[in-house]
Amino acid sequence: MPSRLSHFTDRLVTLAKRAVSGDPSPAVKKGDGGYADWVIVAIHGLREYLDLPYRRLLDVLHEMHGIVGKMNLETSELPDFTTVCSRKQQLKMAVWRSLLRLSANFHDTGDVQAIDATGFDRHSASRHYANRTDYTFRSVKTTALVDCDTSAELDIHCSTKQPHDTQIGRQVLTRNLNRLQIITADKGYDWDDLRDELRDADVRPLITHREFYPLDMAHNARHDDDTYHRRSVIEAVFFALKQRYGDTLRARTWFGQFRELVLKAAVRNVELVS
Numbered sequence: 001m002p003s004r005l006s007h008f009t010d011r012l013v014t015l016a017k018r019a020v021s022g023d024p025s026p027a028v029k030k031g032d033g034g035y036a037d038w039v040i041v042a043i044h045g046l047r048e049y050l051d052l053p054y055r056r057l058l059d060v061l062h063e064m065h066g067i068v069g070k071m072n073l074e075t076s077e078l079p080d081f082t083t084v085c086s087r088k089q090q091l092k093m094a095v096w097r098s099l100l101r102l103s104a105n106f107h108d109t110g111d112v113q114a115i116d117a118t119g120f121d122r123h124s125a126s127r128h129y130a131n132r133t134d135y136t137f138r139s140v141k142t143t144a145l146v147d148c149d150t151s152a153e154l155d156i157h158c159s160t161k162q163p164h165d166t167q168i169g170r171q172v173l174t175r176n177l178n179r180l181q182i183i184t185a186d187k188g189y190d191w192d193d194l195r196d197e198l199r200d201a202d203v204r205p206l207i208t209h210r211e212f213y214p215l216d217m218a219h220n221a222r223h224d225d226d227t228y229h230r231r232s233v234i235e236a237v238f239f240a241l242k243q244r245y246g247d248t249l250r251a252r253t254w255f256g257q258f259r260e261l262v263l264k265a266a267v268r269n270v271e272l273v274s
Helices: 004-019 037-050 054-061 065-069 081-090 093-104 127-133 165-174 192-200 214-221 225-245 254-272
Strands: 112-122 139-147 153-159 182-185 204-207
Touching (some): 004 037, 004 065, 004 093, 037 254, 054 081, 112 165, 139 165, 139 225, 153 165, 165 192, 204 225
Parallel strands (some): 112 182
Antiparallel strands (some): 139 153
16 A cells, blocks of 8 residues: 555646646756756755755665656666755746645635734754845744635735735735635634625625724624634644744745745645645
């Protein structure tokens, strides 16, 4: 009987091939020394799943002939860890977002979705390195859109700044309108323009009003508590994501950390069905 790792790798390789643009290239072009983009994506997914440093990951994969074979490689053809690291930065963010979107399609989403934000700390760096590279941000604000039935992560937005939740929420929700039916959110997303846009797209907003006036209290009293409180699922997802894959980001650049977060979410989506 195939192991969970085998099932995970099968699904990961399938998604990686679909996430890159065009027809999937051969795993490696002999003589050119070039590895296909989907191979690099798959190796990074395995790194998150196995929770291993790059050097250790390649050592372990050299002993996993069956897993490596699923990437159409021999163990002797595995790339050096430096190649794996550098190619991750070269791949466009669209590839990683495509991987996340495709991983969410493994799940039969329900009627209720939730949006909320959390923070991921960056890996500590020496003061000399931080000054030399202008590496000043301390955490990455991460906003996630989650399906409350399956706990699948549908989308992620990352920022090293502290933009208001309403602005991020509008960006995330409007690009996922076709996935939404009922959206639940706390008062940080209280914005009438956002509610109007959701209603125009036939999405029911269950967003708590900040209570400045009696009318705001009346709006909140009309919420279906059973449906609204399903928003707690996203808090459980954040906890599970940090516990399973760590709450510290190890990439040294802000764009590398964004890729790392999107990859964590995609790997978790695949792991849920493996």
